Amino acid sequence: DVKVTQSSRYLVKRTGEKVFLECVQDMDHENMFWYRQDPGLGLRLIYFSYDVKMKEKGDIPEGYSVSREKKERFSLILESASTNQTSMYLCASSPIGGGKLFFGSGTQLSVL
């Protein structure tokens, strides 16, 4: 089975801190994604990457950046965390050609 692993299940940070969320997949997938999930808003795409060192903005990239130095790893960076970035963050991957996304278990980030 494909495994998408997010480094932390719960994370508590202070406003202004730089936050790194890490995601690793073990199936050699080309595509990787970061979504945030908020009640009543569903999943919103932050960034995605279709190859190493390549990245594309999603619907809500403001306040975030990403890094993909290796194929299996996709990091989401909050340069200066704010309270409105408190959310569940979901990482996903898919093979070339897209289609089915494989999701990690999520990281619940609280920014105080």
Added chain:
Amino acid sequence: AQSVTQLGSHVSVSEGALVLLRCNYSSSVPPYLFWYVQYPNQGLQLLLKYTSAATLVKGINGFEAEFKKSETSFHLTKPSAHMSDAAEYFCAVRMNQAGTALIFGKGTTLSVSS
């Protein structure tokens, strides 16, 4: 731009009743459509997908969905609800022709009562 609209943020049914969760889409490319389910405190898993083959798609756990181009709809159904079906359900459409990302709806929470 591609989008999906899920009608009804909450749906409640009795055990054994028909489940109908509604999804309408907008897409400028041939749509690939998906239904995902999220059980409490779990990640998202794929229920079923439509990728331009048969318009009636069967998925896991007895769910199915019918692609209707004329109505731009992809509603999810199950003939008889089980308590274990209580979850949040998301409809999604591929973002572009390359299918490199999915755009999700806001979700519908299904409650099943005994």
